[in-house]
Amino acid sequence: MIRLFNALRCGAYSARLSHFINRKGIWHAIAVASSVLAVCMATPANAACxxxxxxxxxxxxxxxxxxxxxxxxxxxxxxxxxxxxxxxxxxxxxxxxxxxxxxxxxxxxxxxxxxxxxxxxxxxxxxxxxxxxxxxxxxxxxxxxxxxxxxxxxxxxxxxxxxxxxxxxxxxxxxxxxxxxxxxxxxxxxxxxxxxxxxxxxxxxxxxxxxxxxxxxxxxSCSVTQSAVEVTLPSAFVSNLTTLGSTTGSTSFNLQLSCSQGTNVKVTLTDATNDSNRSTTLGLAPGSFASGVGLQVLNGSTPIAYGPDAAIAENTNQWSAGTAAGGVMNIPLVAQYVRTAGALVPGTVKGMATFTMSYQ
Incomplete structure (x- = not known):
């Protein structure tokens, strides 16, 4: 029993074992040695995953x-x-x-x-x-x-x-x-x-x-099939623009793209005359002689606000045009006159805007 105990290298208990042999005899020594053996076997020194x-x-x-x-x-x-x-x-x-x-x-x-x-x-x-x-x-x-x-x-x-x-x-x-x-x-x-x-x-x-x-x-990705879109509004009467924010002359048009299926198309309109414009009113471009009037572009019934000329995701005032089914994609929009501040003076009205696509 003493040789078995030493083979397990549980030397910390050897003094206790000797003590029990000297005082109580061999039977107690066997009991203590068996207890120590159980302790040694539970020690994880040789654990393997x-x-x-x-x-x-x-x-x-x-x-x-x-x-x-x-x-x-x-x-x-x-x-x-x-x-x-x-x-x-x-x-x-x-x-x-x-x-x-x-x-x-x-x-x-x-x-x-x-x-x-x-x-x-x-x-x-x-x-x-x-x-x-x-x-x-x-x-x-x-x-x-x-x-x-x-x-x-x-x-x-x-x-x-x-x-x-x-x-x-x-x-x-x-x-x-x-x-x-x-x-x-x-x-x-x-x-x-x-x-x-x-x-x-x-x-x-x-x-x-x-x-x-x-x-x-x-x-x-998408490609623009019409790089320039010209929209001609009907003549408007001063009597239709008597109050600030009143509108007239609604005219429908499309932006046309060719996109791969599943492309999420987002658009930013930029005022080409004033690229810092973040309002929903397109300012008058050179060649305009009227005053007190501007232009709006609507997505459905919502006037579109203008933003920076950038294709990055989440660009200021960027809006979603929907998900392409594949092939030609038409984006329906509406242009109209809108009454602005100041004296209303009849004359020619021109506006210029650029559109930038972001493909998500």
């Missing part, structure tokens, strides 16, 4: 067709997909031992900034977020947290394991710059290993899963 159920897997997440607006701002999410981890990988359980300080982590590959990593298509990056739907589950983050991420945990239960049943995953494809599809439009991104577990001392580690993301990327 291993699957309890399942095995290493590679999950393939297909994002389908991802349509990328050509002039969307950098940072725009062009496709997103959220799912339960088990729907892509099947359920897995694993452990690094009972009461063993452990670390779980999700990795990314390649270079990236702000948790967005390069794919094989220039201008498109990927961001992967992970969380647990059960708050507090072995210290797993309970809100969407971008990878790479890691957290420390301990499994106190003798038969406890870490299970993937609560894990949630979201994939975002993000515009990172000018999109170049000249090489390929088949997006592919691979991480291996992706999900890992290890003991805190690094003595043992386990690759739980690898990740592959795929998508077919197309670009959304």
């Amino acid at each position: 291993a699957f309890y159920s399942g095995s290493i897997m590679t999950g393939v997440i297909d994002m389908g067709n991802a349509a990328a607006p050509t002039n969307a701002a950098t940072g725009t999410i062009i496709a997103t997909k959220q799912m339960a981890y088990d729907s892509a990988f099947s359920h897995q359980t694993f452990t690094c031992g009972t009461n063993v300080a452990s670390t779980a982590s999700f990795q990314m590959s390649g270079s990236g900034t702000s948790n967005t990593y390069e794919t094989n298509i220039p201008g498109i990056g990927i961001r992967v977020s992970v969380w647990s739907s059960s708050a507090g589950y072995y210290s797993t983050p309970s809100s969407a947290t971008p990878a790479p991420l890691s957290w420390n945990y301990t499994i106190p239960e003798t038969s406890g394991v870490y299970g993937t049943g609560y894990l949630q995953v979201r994939i975002d494809l993000v515009k990172t710059g000018p999109i170049d599809l000249s090489g390929t439009n088949a997006l592919s991104y691979n991480v291996g290993p992706w999900f890992m577990a290890r003991t805190a001392d690094g003595a043992s580690q386990l690759t739980v899963s690898n990740l592959t993301v795929r998508a077919s990327v197309t670009t959304r």
Whole structure:
């Protein structure tokens, strides 16, 4: 019994064992040695990470067709997909031992900034977020947290394991710059290993899963089929413009585009005579001889406010023209006279505006 005790290297108890042998005899020594043996076997010095159920897997997440607006701002999410981890990988359980300080982590590959990593298509990056739907589950983050991420945990239960049943995953494809599809439009991104577990001392580690993301990327764009649109309003009578804000001479016209299907078209009108104009009244252009009158352009029944000549998303006074069905897209508008401040003087009325498209 003394030789067995020493083989387990539980030397901290050797003095106690000798003490019991000297005082109580061999039977008490056997009881103490057996107790010490149980303590030594529970010590996690030789813990190893291993699957309890399942095995290493590679999950393939297909994002389908991802349509990328050509002039969307950098940072725009062009496709997103959220799912339960088990729907892509099947359920897995694993452990690094009972009461063993452990670390779980999700990795990314390649270079990236702000948790967005390069794919094989220039201008498109990927961001992967992970969380647990059960708050507090072995210290797993309970809100969407971008990878790479890691957290420390301990499994106190003798038969406890870490299970993937609560894990949630979201994939975002993000515009990172000018999109170049000249090489390929088949997006592919691979991480291996992706999900890992290890003991805190690094003595043992386990690759739980690898990740592959795929998508077919197309670009959304429009071309203007009419670069200049001339609208002629009927003659107006002073008697129809007697009060400030009164209108007359409503005339319909269209802006015509050719767009790929699914393109969200947004428009900004800019006063070509006064580019700082942010009102809904288009000022008079050179060649006008009337005064006390201006022009309005309406989208439906709503007068359009003017904004900067810029195609950026969320441009000041930018408005939505709708989603293209594919092919020719007509944007119906109305122009009309509007009474402004000052004396109303009859004469020629001219206005000039530019329109700028933003494809989302």
